[in-house]
Amino acid sequence: MAIILDGTAAAKRILLRIGEEISSLQIRPKLAIVFVGDNSASEIYVRNKLTRARALGIDAQLVRLTAKSTIGDILGTIERLNADPSVSGIIVQAPLPDNSMQSTVFNAIAAEKDVDGFSDRSIAKLVRGASDGFISCTPLGICELLREFGIGISGKHIVVLGRSCIVGRPLSILLSQKSENFNGTVTLCHSGTKNLASLTAMADIIVIAIGKKFFLKKHMLRPGVVVVDVGINREFDPNAGKYRIFGDADFDGIRDMCYAISPVPGGVGPMTVAMLMHNTLAAAKLQHLQADTAAL
Ligand code: GUN
Numbered sequence: 001m002a003i004i005l006d007g008t009a010a011a012k013r014i015l016l017r018i019g020e021e022i023s024s025l026q027i028r029p030k031l032a033i034v035f036v037g038d039n040s041a042s043e044i045y046v047r048n049k050l051t052r053a054r055a056l057g058i059d060a061q062l063v064r065l066t067a068k069s070t071i072g073d074i075l076g077t078i079e080r081l082n083a084d085p086s087v088s089g090i091i092v093q094a095p096l097p098d099n100s101m102q103s104t105v106f107n108a109i110a111a112e113k114d115v116d117g118f119s120d121r122s123i124a125k126l127v128r129g130a131s132d133g134f135i136s137c138t139p140l141g142i143c144e145l146l147r148e149f150g151i152g153i154s155g156k157h158i159v160v161l162g163r164s165c166i167v168g169r170p171l172s173i174l175l176s177q178k179s180e181n182f183n184g185t186v187t188l189c190h191s192g193t194k195n196l197a198s199l200t201a202m203a204d205i206i207v208i209a210i211g212k213k214f215f216l217k218k219h220m221l222r223p224g225v226v227v228v229d230v231g232i233n234r235e236f237d238p239n240a241g242k243y244r245i246f247g248d249a250d251f252d253g254i255r256d257m258c259y260a261i262s263p264v265p266g267g268v269g270p271m272t273v274a275m276l277m278h279n280t281l282a283a284a285k286l287q288h289l290q291a292d293t294a295a296l
Helices: 007-024 040-056 071-083 099-108 120-128 137-148 168-175 196-200 251-257 268-295
Strands: 030-036 059-065 089-092 157-161 185-189 205-208 225-229 233-237 242-246 258-261
Touching (some): 007 040, 059 071, 120 168, 157 168, 168 185, 251 258
Parallel strands (some): 030 089, 205 225
8 A cells, every 4th residue: 555645734744833933933924926917727826825825924915917017017026026125035926928038037036035946046056055045845845745754865766757947857956965865866857768667667766747647657667666746737627617637647557556656636736835835934034134133
């Protein structure tokens, strides 16, 4: 019987600890979420982030901009939030209606407020192994999910499927970091990888983030593998009259072969949100400390 890597339960434990820390501190973190356009999936994710933040005592502000907003409008909004001392963390929900704006927009967020860790500066810090940068929430959430269930990374062979800038690439760097918590050996696979099944069959841990429903099948695995599924594939179910979410792994087809497997929904998703709250609290603490030091 595979261990189910229940991200909802793990996130609840982590959020409880964050909530306790916030109430014991004399600070009120504030998260600003910039949402451009009206992507229906993003609506749900943004609402979820706002709800979670407010439940913890984080002041959460939604800044909505229309899909017709220019790059100037978006950068102006970010500049205002950068300059606002009450704002601890800023995120711009991806995807933007115009994808070509993405890196300019992420890079406009002040380094000390970049709680998504998407700016070039944050990514450079991750690559260098610096301890003072923000690590993006999904890679961090995956590592915390494994840790919550006592699954070590050090010395393991981790096969990451997908090279996105949000998940696969930063995760591959994080997992291979020289530190006792990470120290993994990583193979990063993508659409150009040959003989994929021969590589996945050598993995101790597989993380899949490619956006293809039920792609990971039994013949690609060795018994006892750990599978972390980052896929969020939305499909409209006409019988239920609503969207349903499916993972990138064929959960029912492979679970008997796994030592542990994360479900979709209820696996990585809640951990991503919990890590956003973690980063927002860290940003608030850092800014509070800097304000205190400046006053001395
Ligand atoms: N879109 C999908 N995942 C994320 C995320 O972690 N942060 C932001 N800002 N947008 C996303």
